[in-house]
Amino acid sequence: MNDKTSLITLADVAKTAGVGESTVSRVLRNHGSFSDKTRTRVMAAVEALGYVPNRIAGTLASTGSPLVAIIVPSLSNIVFSDVLSGITRTLEAGQRQAVFAVTDYDAEREEALVAAVLAWRPAAVMLVGLEHSAGTRRMLGVAGCRVIELLDVDGTPMDIAVGFSHRAAGRATADAMIAGGYRRVAYVGHDIRRDTRSAKRFNAFTQRLQEAGIPLHDHDIRPSPSSISEGKQGLANVLERSPDIDAVYFSNDDMALGGYFHCLAAGIAVPERLAIIGFNALDICRHTPQPIASIRTPRIEAGQRAAELFLADAPAQTLDLGFSLVEGKTIRRE
Amino acid sequence: MNDKTSLITLADVAKTAGVGESTVSRVLRNHGSFSDKTRTRVMAAVEALGYVPNRIAGTLASTGSPLVAIIVPSLSNIVFSDVLSGITRTLEAGQRQAVFAVTDYDAEREEALVAAVLAWRPAAVMLVGLEHSAGTRRMLGVAGCRVIELLDVDGTPMDIAVGFSHRAAGRATADAMIAGGYRRVAYVGHDIRRDTRSAKRFNAFTQRLQEAGIPLHDHDIRPSPSSISEGKQGLANVLERSPDIDAVYFSNDDMALGGYFHCLAAGIAVPERLAIIGFNALDICRHTPQPIASIRTPRIEAGQRAAELFLADAPAQTLDLGFSLVEGKTIRRE
DNA sequence: CAGTTCAATGGCAGCGCTGCCAATTTCAAC
DNA sequence: GTTGAAATTGGCAGCGCTGCCATTGAACTG
Structure with missing residues (x-):
């Protein structure tokens, strides 16, 4: 890989400072007892030689790992x-x-x-x-x-x-939609098989809606990672199939942003004609012309x-x- | 830190497999020669013991570092x-x-x-x-x-x-503005002292404008890291001081996005009334209602x-x- | 001033692995 | 069968550091 070898070692420092190796080690780790005079001498030697301790060796020799x-x-x-x-x-x-x-x-x-x-x-x-x-x-x-x-x-x-809890987050999102009086709700998500957390949100969300007597109206789950363009595409797909939806839950803010931009470009009034809510409360979603509803996560x-x-x-x-x-x-x- | 110690070592594997340590090492690193029979025996022992090599020790002993x-x-x-x-x-x-x-x-x-x-x-x-x-x-x-x-x-x-080259990027941006016929150009940037690359872009940009006989009309350099809100604020400041500017160069796309959102919210026509250009060509800027002009960086x-x-x-x-x-x-x- | 304590220090055996070298085995060609 | 070269293999000395233990003065006690 590369031929460099720590040119100077703790032993060199010890020799230069005229003390034992363990003393140098003690000073460097500020552990155990040693006199001020010794510390000064050791530090001078370290400085003079440009010594950099080898953590590989240190870790191997000691018990714990940093x-x-x-x-x-x-x-x-x-x-x-x-x-x-x-x-x-x-x-x-x-x-x-x-x-x-x-x-x-x-x-x-x-x-x-x-x-x-x-x-x-x-x-x-x-x-x-x-x-x-x-x-x-x-x-x-x-x-x-x-x-x-x-x-x-x-x-x-x-x-x-x-x-x-992603399940609780999914439920909270459903509650917000129920409270907002939405009745034709769709979901636009990304690769649910790999991102198990978004799946948890999605499941809890639909279940809560169901309990409130509002079956999920439509959904579009992209097979790829979340992105703005997938969010855009997903919403476009849903709107084509179900032009009458009144709210969309996006799997996260990247997706939601794509949906929001789609609405801006297509002249779809948000939230009058279509409500949008995402997940994560990314900084950017707080600064869009209309801040996008979301769930702030720590x-x-x-x-x-x-x-x-x-x-x-x-x-x-x-x-x-x-x-x-x-x-x-x-x-x-x- | 923690008391765990690799319970089983290469020596254990060697003992179990009935071979020497160096042989185990050779097999594991697939380096040097050994018979198939030996390989099988070693691998069986590794499997049986659940051995995980200790890279700390390995790195210390060998020359190169991974x-x-x-x-x-x-x-x-x-x-x-x-x-x-x-x-x-x-x-x-x-x-x-x-x-x-x-x-x-x-x-x-x-x-x-x-x-x-x-x-x-x-x-x-x-x-x-x-x-x-x-x-x-x-x-x-x-x-x-x-x-x-x-x-x-x-x-x-x-x-x-x-x-x-950030200098070349700054120049290219200036060239785009010159070519676009802009004459009252402003700059909105972030902490220039810490981000030396943005400083290089800024300097090359203003210098090129200067050469073309277009002195920088105004600028606002935020003392903080780049962000959407700083971009927003910076543009607002500039517009207040210099309402007649016709183009703004933002230190990067985060800042530009803030500026763009400001325009959307304030009803400022882009690019008719004000042109915007950023830096980095972030994904998101390709999907805003109007894709934001920028410099794509690898x-x-x-x-x-x-x-x-x-x-x-x-x-x-x-x-x-x-x-x-x-x-x-x-x-x-x- | 002898006896005791203790801060300050050095020596040295490993930590778990790799690299070198020597020993042993295998095998093809004669 | 032999012989030499090549393939296999084990032993062991470190890699640079820390931790333990022994040693040494010096300060303290009475």
Whole structure:
């Protein structure tokens, strides 16, 4: 791979400073006791030599690991960047190092990546969602590290879960539509097989509508990841089949944005003629000419809290951070 | 940190399989020669024990490192998620592991993070931009690992640079405005001190205008990171001071989107009354009622190509991937 | 001033793996 | 059968650091 080798080692520093290796180690980690004079000497040697400790060696020699593995489904969705952001910010303060991988929403890939990161003996593995392959669960079960599942609490976590309930979010969205007096409601979603959380929302949503005597009028589920263009297309499809719908639930804000832009371009009055509601309350949806109704989800916070729980060595638990309905101007309130 | 210790080691596998440690190592890395019978026996033992190799130990013992450090300014800007995406995808195929950190556009923090990741003896460090503190440069200079600077080629790279020219992009934008016949041009930008690349675009842009005899009419530079609301606010400020401007160059598409939404909401005709052009050609800007004029930048590709160059152990070089003007409907062509 | 305590320090055995080298086996060609 | 080369294989010394234990003075006690 590359021939560099830490040119200078702790032993060099010890020699230069005229002290023992363990003393250098103690000073550098500020652990154990040593005199001020020694510290000064050691630091001078470190400075003079430009010594950078080798964490690989340090980690191998010590018990714990400063590594935290983070595995997300995707990076094209801002949702996961937010989570990542929250995690790394907090981890940094805890002197931990993040190792990172992307599954592309593929459970098999997730399993392979978990195996790969486990080889680095991380102190924790953070994953998104509660649905994982049997192999993934088995490996994590015997790995002896913390396992933190993010952005979902509808299920049984392996260890710690930090997030919110997608089923409750789906129900809350249905309630908003019921309260708004909508009766011909459609759903436009994205790849439901891979994004199990959007499936949970969708199911809870339709079930709640059903209970209120409002069967889902129509739906269009795109077979691809969520995007603005898919949202646009999905809404166009639905409108062609069912021109009489009065409200649409989009699987998330990217999709909703596509739908909203379609309405703007096609001159469909929102919310008079058609109500729109999304999910995630992305920043951009707060700034469109009409703010788009959505569900605000604690993404950065989830990452942050997850990292905090890990750093505090908290016991196994499920932390539900909740969500909140953002009214916006694309749905009427009764 | 945590008390887990790899319960079973390579020695256990060797014992179980009835072979030597080095043989197990050879089989597992598929390196060196061994018989099929041996392979079968070793793999059976690995399977039976659920052995996961310890890469920490492996890396310490061997020369090269499979680690690649990636340091980005931010994650809230999709631009960097794209780059990350391109890098990790390619790296994964090369059996490398990404370690990851975020600077928040802070050079001091970048320096600290470089020191931190260097402690992991990565085979390469990937950074964004060509401007780095003296300390950062010095450390990377002696680290003996590859250094890859992304998304900018306007300057002297330490080793490999993959990206495009922001100065050329700024000029191209000015040219588009000149060609469109705009004469009262304004700029709305974000924190120029921290985002040196946007500063390069801005400078080249104004200089080109100047050369064409069109001094910049007005500008508003927000002191914060780019965002939709800042773009909105910036344009509002400019319009208040200079209601007669006929075109605005936004520091990027997030800002431009804010400006565009402001126009939509305020009933300002685009591009008749006011032309808008951004930078990056984000997906969303291709789907607004009027696609927003912008500069398409090869972000995912930059990540990908950078990772490929690294994997191929390419010599030091600057790889300019170029960019392209996306006309959109928010600027008129003469 | 002897006896005790304790901060300050060095020595050294690993952590789990790889790389080198030597030993052993296999096999084709003679 | 033999012989030499090639294929297999095991042993073991580290990689650079930490953790444990022993050692050393110096400060303190009475």
